[in-house]
Amino acid sequence: MLFSQLQFWVFFAGVFALYAVLPHRAQNRMLLVASYIFYGAWDWRFLGLIAFSTLVDYLVGARMGAENDPRRRKLLLSVSLLTNLGLLGVFKYLGFFVDSFVALSNAVGLPADPVVLGIVLPVGISFYTFQTLSYTIDIYRRDLKPCRDFLDFALFVAFFPQLVAGPIERARNLLPEIAQPRQLHWDAIGRGAVLCLVGLIKKIVIADAISPGVDAVYGNPNATGAEIIVATWLFAIQIYCDFSGYTDIARGVAKMLGFGLMRNFAQPYFATNPQEFWHRWHISLSTWLRDYLYISLGGNRGGRWHTYRNLMLTMVLGGFWHGAAWNFVLWGFYQGMLLSLHRALTGRRKGSKEGRRHGLGELLLRIATVALFFQVVCYGWLLFRAQSFEQIVTFTGRILTLNPADFGALAMPSVPVPALAGMLALLAWDLGTEARGNVRFYATWPLPFRAALYAVAIYLLAFGATTTPSAFIYFQF
Amino acid sequence: MQRQIRIILTTLLCLVALDALVALALATAAPGSLVRFFDYGTSVPGKLADWRAHPKRPGNLQDVAWxxxxxxxxxxxxxxxxxxxxxxxxxxxxxxxxxxxxxxxxxxxxxxxxxxxxxxxxxxxxxxxxxxxxxxxxxxxxxxxxxxxxxxxxxxxxxxxxxxxxxxxxxxxxxxxxxxxxxxxxxxxVQSLKDYRAGAYDSADWTAQRQAEDALYSPVATALPFLDASPFARLVRRSLALDDITRREAAVLSDxxxxxxxxxxxxxxxxxxxxxxxxxxxxxxxxxxxxxxxxxxxxxxxxxxxxxxxxxxxxxxxxxxxxxxxxxxxxxxxxxxxxxxxxxxxxxxxxxxxxxxxxx
CATH class of the missing domain: 3.40.50.1110 (SGNH hydrolase)
Structure with missing residues (x-):
């Protein structure tokens, strides 16, 4: 059941209708049932996994909250970490480690037969595992009190709008929203609907429409350097629209129900350096990694080299979180290198807005920096999208030996007109948000202008909704 | 709530106006890929009626391969x-x-x-x-x-x-x-061009046979042909019909x-x-x-x-x-x-x- 399919909206209409007439406690129970139905529609066999993870963390949280002995608290935290990371390890990484061991063994001359484990990756496991881990870690750190109501906690873990691809909500944000009575507000419903509309345009009109071009080039061993560059630019747009589109819809759906999920993207391609990029891209993951991994490793408290080490470790593990493949590790390594390099070059100095000129020169410089840094980000996306190390090496070589004339002879599916229109609209939307510093920059417009904006957006969605809905990229993580 | 209703109604009004503008633009535009893009969403009965009315139009497939x-x-x-x-x-x-x-x-x-x-x-x-x-x-x-x-x-x-x-x-x-x-x-x-020209395609029996035996027959592609007047409705139909047909094809191919x-x-x-x-x-x-x-x-x-x-x-x-x-x-x-x-x-x-x- 994809957000971009009619089936989901029929499901949501049913949920919303029930939600509107139920009292608070019953709303929560109904949302929990709906969330399990939503997840079960992917694969009902994995419902047990979520339920198990929920039960363990609820019990660990409850015991930890009543426990003052630091050693016992640490032991309880270990139970939570081992359970959640153990499940993640078995379902997501075991096959990868076995394959890597077999490959290594063969490489050093000790023949080993490939082992086919056939483990199916439960959709969204990385997201809900991190979400539920934040709960036990926060209790361990005494930043959070345990949730008393098991069913409320179960809803926190399984809340369907953000269950399979985030944002990775913190217990201290979402649990109070679950516990407190919520009221339906027309204003919130309207805002939520606009978020859903924007998300659907990003996903259906842009991401799904440009994916055939990207797939064609990344599936073609004879792709030219020009095709690889264009396909990687397109992939950068695709993954942004796909993932931020999902997040917009998740936030929109949650908002209609009275929940405020965190913002996950803030115009990431307007970043001028890696640090800024990670403040704008997949914010719920980058802040999770910062709060629970980077800081736990010591953060920047141990001197320059410790900071670099912690940055590298955090980003490599963050890359590995995305998928059990070496190219994700390499992508994480690349991001860690960029962050370390940026830190080495700039120190801890923060950009001061005071005294900064806002003339044409400054603007042009910023545009040039954004365009240049976008290429740096795109090389990361090449590492991310590649299907093997060999492809990374081959494609990198072809980019380095690029023949500019090849840009005039691209043999790849072209970008459909609606997707081009969608990209222009998205650029205008992101520029508006960036300029006003507010995603609701249009809120102060007179009503007819706002209504015209919504009408154009709805028309654009219909204009571009001609491709078959495909799964969101981040579902596989 | 009143404010929200005003927004919804104004949005609908804008949508209707925009649709009318697009329809006007398409009616006066020279045939080209954009016009074709909108026409792709015409219902199947609408497309067949258009082919009957314009037998010489390029791309007309009504006479082929019987x-x-x-x-x-x-x-x-x-x-x-x-x-x-x-x-x-x-x-x-x-x-x-x-x-x-x-x-x-x-x-x-x-x-x-x-x-x-x-x-x-x-x-x-x-x-x-x-x-x-x-x-x-x-x-x-x-x-x-x-x-x-x-x-x-x-x-x-x-x-x-x-x-x-x-x-x-x-x-x-x-x-x-x-x-x-x-x-x-x-x-x-319906087996022959002769049957087709005699109007057999519009018969209830043919529709019933397709509904019963044809795994790819999609009511979304055929229903409510009067909506073809609206470019917006054509776009929506195209999306829904393609999705429905793709789902049906996938169901056949999956096993x-x-x-x-x-x-x-x-x-x-x-x-x-x-x-x-x-x-x-x-x-x-x-x-x-x-x-x-x-x-x-x-x-x-x-x-x-x-x-x-x-x-x-x-x-x-x-x-x-x-x-x-x-x-x-x-x-x-x-x-x-x-x-x-x-x-x-x-x-x-x-x-x-x-x-x-x-x-x-």
Whole structure:
């Protein structure tokens, strides 16, 4: 059941209708049932996994909250970490480690037969595992009190709008929203609907429409350097629209129900350096990694080299979180290198807005920096999208030996007109948000202008909704 | 709440105004790709009505590939043949025709006679092969073309069920496994261009038969044709209809041996029956497997190579000569590029069955 399919909206209409007439406690129970139905529609066999993870963390949280002995608290935290990371390890990484061991063994001359484990990756496991881990870690750190109501906690873990691809909500944000009575507000419903509309345009009109071009080039061993560059630019747009589109819809759906999920993207391609990029891209993951991994490793408290080490470790593990493949590790390594390099070059100095000129020169410089840094980000996306190390090496070589004339002879599916229109609209939307510093920059417009904006957006969605809905990229993580 | 209702109503008003503007712009615009883009979403009855009203318009497919009329034409051509030399009798679609043409261009002694339909599924090519039996002679090489993108339509009666954007109304039977390795043939109620022109396409019986037997028939593609006046409604219909048809196709393809439609078994029986009949008639069977560029298509060689080799049936598989994963091999219309077709033609010509029939 994809957000971009009619089936989901029929499901949501049913949920919303029930939600509107139920009292608070019953709303929560109904949302929990709906969330399990939503997840079960992917694969009902994995419902047990979520339920198990929920039960363990609820019990660990409850015991930890009543426990003052630091050693016992640490032991309880270990139970939570081992359970959640153990499940993640078995379902997501075991096959990868076995394959890597077999490959290594063969490489050093000790023949080993490939082992086919056939483990199916439960959709969204990385997201809900991190979400539920934040709960036990926060209790361990005494930043959070345990949730008393098991069913409320179960809803926190399984809340369907953000269950399979985030944002990775913190217990201290979402649990109070679950516990407190919520009221339906027309204003919130309207805002939520606009978020859903924007998300659907990003996903259906842009991401799904440009994916055939990207797939064609990344599936073609004879792709030219020009095709690889264009396909990687397109992939950068695709993954942004796909993932931020999902997040917009998740936030929109949650908002209609009275929940405020965190913002996950803030115009990431307007970043001028890696640090800024990670403040704008997949914010719920980058802040999770910062709060629970980077800081736990010591953060920047141990001197320059410790900071670099912690940055590298955090980003490599963050890359590995995305998928059990070496190219994700390499992508994480690349991001860690960029962050370390940026830190080495700039120190801890923060950009001061005071005294900064806002003339044409400054603007042009910023545009040039954004365009240049976008290429740096795109090389990361090449590492991310590649299907093997060999492809990374081959494609990198072809980019380095690029023949500019090849840009005039691209043999790849072209970008459909609606997707081009969608990209222009998205650029205008992101520029508006960036300029006003507010995603609701249009809120102060007179009503007819706002209504015209919504009408154009709805028309654009219909204009571009001609491709078959495909799964969101981040579902596989 | 009042404010929200005002916003909703104003948005609807803007949407209607925008739709009217677009309709006006399309009505006055010169025919082009943008106008075509909006027209693709017209309902199937709307498209067929438009074709009836404008029979000479480019892209009108209402008269093509009707089996009884095509067999009649084939009989006339066969009767007019003066030479007794072997002929390459092709039952296929444009992909197969291009390869046959490329082989003929390299070796003029390869004379081909082509019986084809746009995007024709194997049930069309096999039915054409059966119905055209009288119009072949001993020594001919007979080609049965199978296109990877046309396997789900084996569970359909007509392109107008599944080719929403180009709903050619010609029909073909649906074959299902029968007893003792046979195939049972279920003919559509509308079979000929004559039936079509007499209005049989609009009959309730035909609709009922499609609803009951045609796995790809989508009510979304046909219902409420009056909405075609709105460009917005056309866009929405296009999206919903394509989604519905794709879902139906995916359901068929998801289980090759399944209860919904066991297309793998039907294909195996078709190819072995095809070989048996041609051999019985003193002809040479040649199965042509054309793998399209869509990676979601079933792998034809994986499906059929075992049965073809077990029965010693000659076959030409495009994947043996060109990977379909290379986008550079395809033209923008989805067909193989001319140079690739020329290469296929050369490879076809080199096949022993072709050498035996037409000389080196």
């Amino acid at each position: 089996l009884p009329e095509a067999v009649e034409t084939s009989a006339e051509a066969f009767a007019a043949e003066t030479s007794q030399n072997p002929v390459l009798r092709v039952y296929g679609m444009s992909f197969v025709n291009h390869i046959a043409d490329a082989a003929s261009a390299l070796s003029p002694e390869i004379v081909s006679d082509k019986f084809s339909g746009p995007g024709a599924p194997p049930n069309f090519t096999y039915a054409a092969f059966l119905d055209d039996r009288a119009n072949r002679r001993a020594g001919d090489v007979v080609v049965l073309g199978i296109l990877s993108s046309a396997l789900a339509p084996m569970a359909s009666f007509t392109n107008s069920s599944w080719a929403f954007e180009q709903p050619a109304p010609f029909t073909y039977p649906i074959f299902r496994p029968g007893p003792d390795q046979t195939l049972t043939r279920l003919d559509p109620l 090759p041996e399944g209860a919904l439609y066991p297309y793998a078994e039907v294909l195996r029986r078709m190819t072995t029956e095809f070989a048996r009949i041609t051999r019985e008639d003193g002809q040479i069977p040649l199965v042509m497997l054309v793998q399209g560029r869509d990676a979601r298509d079933p792998d034809l060689t994986a499906l059929l190579r075992p049965v073809l080799e077990a029965n010693d049936i000659a076959y030409f598989a495009t994947v043996d000569h060109q990977t379909p994963r290379d986008p550079a091999a395809f033209a923008s219309d989805g067909h193989y590029r001319k140079k690739i077709d020329a290469m296929f033609g050369a490879k076809l010509r080199e096949m022993p069955v072709m050498q035996d029939a037409f000389g080196g």
